[in-house]
Amino acid sequence: MSAGRSFSERALDLAIRRATVIIFATVLLYFGLQAPTFLGHENLGNIVKQSAFIGIAAIGITFVLLTAGIDLSVGSVMYLAPLIAGFAMRDMGLGVAGGLFVTIGAGALLGAVNAVFIVRLGIAPFIVTLATLFAFRGFGAFLTSSRQFDFPPALRDFGQGSVGGVPVPVIAFAIVAVAAHVVLTRTTFGLQVYAVGNDPAGAVKAGIPAGRVRAAVYVISGAAAGLSGFILIAQIGRLDAGFGQGREFDVIAAAVLGGASLFGGVGTAFGAVIGATLMQTVNTGLAFTGVNLYLQPILQAGIIFLAVLVDTLRQNRQIMRRRRTIRPIQG
Amino acid sequence: MNEALLRLDGITKEWFGIPAVSDLTLAVIRGQVTGIIGENGAGKSTLMNVIGGVVPPTSGEMRLNGTSYAPTAPVDATRAGIAFIHQELNLFTNLSILDNIFITGFPRRFGLADRRAAARVARPLLERLGIGHDPATLVEDLAPGERQLVEIAKALHRSADLIIFDEPTTSLTPRETSRLFEVIARLRDEGRTVIYISHILSDVRALCDRIAVLRDGRLVDEGPTAEFGIARMIRSMIGRDLASLFPARSAAPSDSILVEARGISQPGVVEDITFSIRTGEMLGLFGLMGSGRSELARIFFGLDPAASGSLAVAGRTTGGGPVARIADGIAFVTENRREEGLLMDASVAENITLATIRQFGRGPFGLLDRAAETATAEQATADLSIRASDLGRLPVRSLSGGNQQKVVIAKWLAAAPRLFILDEPTRGVDVGAKYEIYALADRLAAAGNAVLFISSELEELTGMCDRILVMNRGEITADFARAPASPHFYREALLAAAFRELVA
Numbered sequence: 003m004s005a006g007r008s009f010s011e012r013a014l015d016l017a018i019r020r021a022t023v024i025i026f027a028t029v030l031l032y033f034g035l036q037a038p039t040f041l042g043h044e045n046l047g048n049i050v051k052q053s054a055f056i057g058i059a060a061i062g063i064t065f066v067l068l069t070a071g072i073d074l075s076v077g078s079v080m081y082l083a084p085l086i087a088g089f090a091m092r093d094m095g096l097g098v099a100g101g102l103f104v105t106i107g108a109g110a111l112l113g114a115v116n117a118v119f120i121v122r123l124g125i126a127p128f129i130v131t132l133a134t135l136f137a138f139r140g141f142g143a144f145l146t147s148s149r150q151f152d153f154p155p156a157l158r159d160f161g162q163g164s165v166g167g168v169p170v171p172v173i174a175f176a177i178v179a180v181a182a183h184v185v186l187t188r189t190t191f192g193l194q195v196y197a198v199g200n201d202p203a204g205a206v207k208a209g210i211p212a213g214r215v216r217a218a219v220y221v222i223s224g225a226a227a228g229l230s231g232f233i234l235i236a237q238i239g240r241l242d243a244g245f246g247q248g249r250e251f252d253v254i255a256a257a258v259l260g261g262a263s264l265f266g267g268v269g270t271a272f273g274a275v276i277g278a279t280l281m282q283t284v285n286t287g288l289a290f291t292g293v294n295l296y297l298q299p300i301l302q303a304g305i306i307f308l309a310v311l312v313d314t315l316r317q318n319r320q321i322m323r324r325r326r327t328i329r330p331i332q333g
Numbered sequence: 334m335n336e337a338l339l340r341l342d343g344i345t346k347e348w349f350g351i352p353a354v355s356d357l358t359l360a361v362i363r364g365q366v367t368g369i370i371g372e373n374g375a376g377k378s379t380l381m382n383v384i385g386g387v388v389p390p391t392s393g394e395m396r397l398n399g400t401s402y403a404p405t406a407p408v409d410a411t412r413a414g415i416a417f418i419h420q421e422l423n424l425f426t427n428l429s430i431l432d433n434i435f436i437t438g439f440p441r442r443f444g445l446a447d448r449r450a451a452a453r454v455a456r457p458l459l460e461r462l463g464i465g466h467d468p469a470t471l472v473e474d475l476a477p478g479e480r481q482l483v484e485i486a487k488a489l490h491r492s493a494d495l496i497i498f499d500e501p502t503t504s505l506t507p508r509e510t511s512r513l514f515e516v517i518a519r520l521r522d523e524g525r526t527v528i529y530i531s532h533i534l535s536d537v538r539a540l541c542d543r544i545a546v547l548r549d550g551r552l553v554d555e556g557p558t559a560e561f562g563i564a565r566m567i568r569s570m571i572g573r574d575l576a577s578l579f580p581a582r583s584a585a586p587s588d589s590i591l592v593e594a595r596g597i598s599q600p601g602v603v604e605d606i607t608f609s610i611r612t613g614e615m616l617g618l619f620g621l622m623g624s625g626r627s628e629l630a631r632i633f634f635g636l637d638p639a640a641s642g643s644l645a646v647a648g649r650t651t652g653g654g655p656v657a658r659i660a661d662g663i664a665f666v667t668e669n670r671r672e673e674g675l676l677m678d679a680s681v682a683e684n685i686t687l688a689t690i691r692q693f694g695r696g697p698f699g700l701l702d703r704a705a706e707t708a709t710a711e712q713a714t715a716d717l718s719i720r721a722s723d724l725g726r727l728p729v730r731s732l733s734g735g736n737q738q739k740v741v742i743a744k745w746l747a748a749a750p751r752l753f754i755l756d757e758p759t760r761g762v763d764v765g766a767k768y769e770i771y772a773l774a775d776r777l778a779a780a781g782n783a784v785l786f787i788s789s790e791l792e793e794l795t796g797m798c799d800r801i802l803v804m805n806r807g808e809i810t811a812d813f814a815r816a817p818a819s820p821h822f823y824r825e826a827l828l829a830a831a832f833r834e835l836v837a
Contacts, residue, residue: 188445193432200425207423209408209437267427 018319021312022261022273025305026280033287040290047172049282054175055234056249057278060256061182062226064274065219066127067257068186068199070266073220074131075116076227076253078138080246083109083228084235085142088153098160098236101153105232106225112138113224117217127220135250143243151241161236171233175275178226182271195219199266227253256281259309265317280305338363338495338526339384339402339415344393346379346550353379354550356393361495366517366527368541368558370534372570372621372791372828376550377530381499385417386410398494415495416488422480424472424487431455431468434487458486462516478509485516496520497528502536503623503806504601514540532621534566534832546570567828571791579796580772584779586614586799591783592752594633597642602628603807606642610752610783615774617798618787621831625807626787627668630756633785634658634665646752646783659688664745666738668756668787674741677730681721682710684729684740689747713743717773735766742773753777756787771797791824803830 017024034041059076066073087105090096096104112134119130163170186192194215198205205212235241260277262269284305288298337360346354354376361367371377382388384395386404395402397413404410410417417423424433431448434455439446452468459468462482472480481501488496498517502510517527517540531537537544544561546554546569554569592610597603603625610616620626631637633644635651635658644651651661667673675684686693686706693709695702703725710724719739721727729740738758745753755774759767774797778784788794794801803811811830813823 184445188448190435190437190439190446193428193436193439193446196428196432197425197436200427201423204423204425207407209411267425 015319018312018316019261022259022276022280022309025259025308026276026283029280029283029287029305033283033291036287036291040287045286045290047169049286050175050279051169051171052286053275053279053282054171055230056252056256056281057175057275058178058230058233059223059227059249059253060260060274060278061178061271062223062230063253064182064257064260064262064269064271065186065195065222067254067262067264068195068266068269069216069219070199070202070264071120071127071216071219072131072254072264073113073116073223073227074128074250075112075134075138076223077246077249078135078142079109079112079224079227080231080234080249081241082138082142083112083224084232085145085151085241087228087232088151088235088241089145091154091157098156101157102229102232105228109228110221110225112228113221114217116224117220120220121213121217139247146241146243148243150243153235153239153241155239157236158239161233161239171237174229174233178229179271179275182274186271191215191218196267199268201267252281255306255309258313259306261313263313263317264310265313268313268316277309336363337361337396338398340396341380341384342394342396344380344383344395345391346376346383346388347391352391352550354383354390357547357550357552359545359552359555361526361528362543363526364521364524365542366521366529366540368537368544369528369530369547370532370537370544370566370570371547375547375570377547378499379550380547381417381497381530384410384415384497411491411493414491414493415497416491416493418481418484418488418496418498418501422484424480424484426473427471429469429471430459430464430466430475430483430486433472433483434458434468434490455486455490458489461519462486462489463512476509477504478506478512481505481509481513482516485520493525495526495528497530499530500532500623501529502531502533510536532623532832534563537566538563563829567825567832571824571828579793580768580775582615582778582797582799583775584613586611586778587781591647592785593645595643595645597629597632597639597644599632599637599639602637603632603639606809608802608809608812610785612781612783613778614800615778615784615786615798617794617801618785618804619791619794619801619827619831620789620804622789624804624831626789626804627756628807629804630665630667630754630785630787633752633754634663636665659748659750662749662751663754664688664748664750664752665754666741666745666756666758668760670737670741675729675737678728680723680725681714681719681727681729681732681740682707682724685710685713685724685743685747688744709747710743713746717743717746718769719743733766735769738766738770739773742770742777750782752783752785754785754787757789758786759788759790759793767793791827795824795827801827803827805831805833 030041039045059080063073063076083105086108087101090104091101116131116134119125120127161170165173186195194205194210197208197210198212198215202212231246256278257269257274258264258277259280260273260275262273284302288301293301339361341357341359344354344357345352357380369377383390386407386409389405402413404413425436431451435451440450441447442450455468462485464479464482464486466475466479472483475483501513505513517529520527529537529540538558538561541558544556544558544566545552546566548570589612590609591612595607597606606629618626628637632639635653635655646662649661651658651663671677676687686709693702693706694700707725714721714724717739719736721732721736729737732740758770771793774784774786786794786798799815801813802809810833813827
């Protein structure tokens with residue numbers, strides 16, 4: 003009885019809802035046809051491993067996007083949070099596990115800074131996180147005098163290690179994805195995140211602690227960004243002054259590619275996983291098939307544009323369907 | 334069982350010293366359906382906002398279940414067991430039926446939301462309301478009537494004692510409406526208390542045990558439904574005479590037709606709108622909130638689409654979109670002058686020349702001729718006696734409501750239109766300024782234009798217009814010619830048409 007929509011309309015709806023998967027399948031198919039080894043076990047494993055860095059942060063930012071917020075500071079958090087952990091490891095003799103813990107805590111704290119300005123002081127998220135983008139990176143540069151920071155060697159053993167044949171970055175990626183999925187779909191908090199993004203005023207009226215929900219998503223985004231930086235640094239063993247710079251756009255693009263809406267209320271944790279993996283697949287695939295290096299950004303941009311276009315289409319359809327009617331529509 | 338669940342005692346709510354509800358005392362009897370009716374602005378919404386904890390009363394107190402009830406936020410009302418089913422539903426369309434019902438707290442298992450347990454609770458609830466969908470269905474996939482039932486399920490889940498329906502049938506089909514009524518009757522039989530607010534008087538009569546009538550913020554009539562006929566309902570809602578606040582019309586309309594609307598329809602909004610306006614005629618358009626008045630105005634001005642039908646001004650069929658409609662001679666003074674009618678931070682001169690800005694471009698680059706702009710603005714302000722000191726600098730925001738409205742009209746005058754659509758032009762302006770706006774509307778008509786005067790205030794329409802159309806649910810339901818000899822009957826018939834009832 004769903005308001006008597008036609009088959010083609012419902013098919014279009016489904017295509018829009020599943021756009022990411024459709025794009026992903028098409029991309030895989032295309033590169034597979036171009037170079038059959040592309041779909042090989044090893045190559046696909048590498049793609050997932052390389053996706054973990056952007057992917058973890060994209061899962062975090064998905065929470066923010068769900069509330070119709072934005073977090074531009076993730077690239078700087080990727081730099082500053084692991085750096086703080088690095089000092090703790092080098093100067094206080096903390097192990098890798100301790101460093102991991104400090105990174106996540108520092109990331110959460112930096113996210114909390116964003117949350118205070120956004121929720122308590124009511125400043126637009128775009129402005130707050132643009133300011134902290136500079137502030138966090140500036141603070142890191144101040145701590146290091148913009149010099150490279152070397153982590154204890156034990157970190158690389160961790161970052162390049164694997165458990166039962168599965169690389170550590172992939173394990174971290176999987177844990178974050180599953181945890182985020184459970185939180186979003188199986189807890190009251192998760193549903194409230196969706197509710198706040200769908201109708202902020204309605205959420206307040208429904209008795210949802212909207213302020214606390216909005217604050218929490220920035221803390222989550224910060225923690226995830228910190229972790230994502232740590233995972234990549236653990237593979238390299240050192241931290242350059244420009245680490246993570248500009249990555250906020252990759253992260254946002256991955257989340258949106260994965261179906262998160264910039265208008266809030268729409269998006270999933272696994273969507274972010276697919277979005278990040280899709281971006282990495284395109285990058286790898288373009289290199290694999292020997293596409294001119296200088297053309298690659300343009301093709302990547304095309305894919306991102308497509309994703310945002312789908313998001314807007316979806317939003318417009320929703321607005322159309324929500325348009326207030328004053329008399330029943332006949333037929 | 335005739336005890337009161339909710340007792341209002343001397344409730345007064347003033348906005349800036351003007352009472353919207355004054356000294357209202359009413360008992361809502363447990364286990365009954367109480368109908369509340371009244372014209373627009375009678376105080377129904379304010380009263381509901383007071384009960385719902387949206388605004389605190391200025392004075393007076395409420396007792397719920399015999400204990401003092403003083404909500405400070407909507408959440409307090411929810412906790413106290415009061416649920417609102419508004420015209421605009423409070424559902425999250427991106428979540429499922431189940432998630433909406435349990436949004437403030439799921440049953441838990443191992444710390445996680447236990448959907449299976451929740452579904453066990455929800456299923457009998459949904460069945461009882463006749464919702465055949467799987468609880469996991471997204472709300473955005475439901476029809477309006479089904480969404481409303483979900484809202485009711487939510488209220489029942491929170492074991493609300495008092496359920497308040499505010500114009501719940503506006504976007505429902507007749508079948509959905511009768512299903513809703515069955516549900517309401519069942520709620521009452523289960524011992525729940527219902528307040529039902531509606532403009533559809535026959536529904537109120539059929540559904541309610543008692544009826545309360547509000548007028549000007551006061552309770553003017555109240556009693557068991559058996560004693561209420563439709564005629565008494567209408568009589569109680571109006572029944573007031575205001576001293577004449579209107580200027581005399583300076584010219585009679587001619588016989589030639591200037592504006593002609595033919596069969597304008599848009600599914601879900603308006604249906605088969607056909608009428609004409611003569612040269613020099615002021616045509617009133619009356620309707621209650623949500624009757625489609627403003628929606629029709631937006632369609633006329635090309636802001637919203639119409640699926641079929643045409644609009645002709647001075648014999649020419651108008652084009653699509655506002656730019657074409659302005660060129661075709663239509664001016665639209667919107668209902669929300671702050672949001673839609675004016676650039677609040679721009680100067681008076683800039684606002685006045687906004688619709689005709691192309692005329693002020695000079696030279697190959699179209700640079701604005703500020704001096705000419707100011708001259709035009711000066712002419713207009715003198716003409717309409719707009720009181721503003723520095724036309725070029727003073728932002729419109731700093732003017733009074735009446736002067737702001739005159740700036741909007743001045744803006745359109747500069748474009749020399751033939752059809753003026755005035756949508757609630759006197760809303761939020763004081764009595765003196767109202768008179769000036771009425772006089773201005775008369776001047777527009779007397780100059781040989783057509784004026785479509787849209788209002789929810791019956792007095793100003795009966796006071797000013799040559800003819801009044803009545804809209805209800807997107808259709809024109811009546812067409813009254815001016816009958817100044819018996820204004821009282823006139824108003825009763827108009828109101829009856831707006832409520833779409835036959836006066837017995």
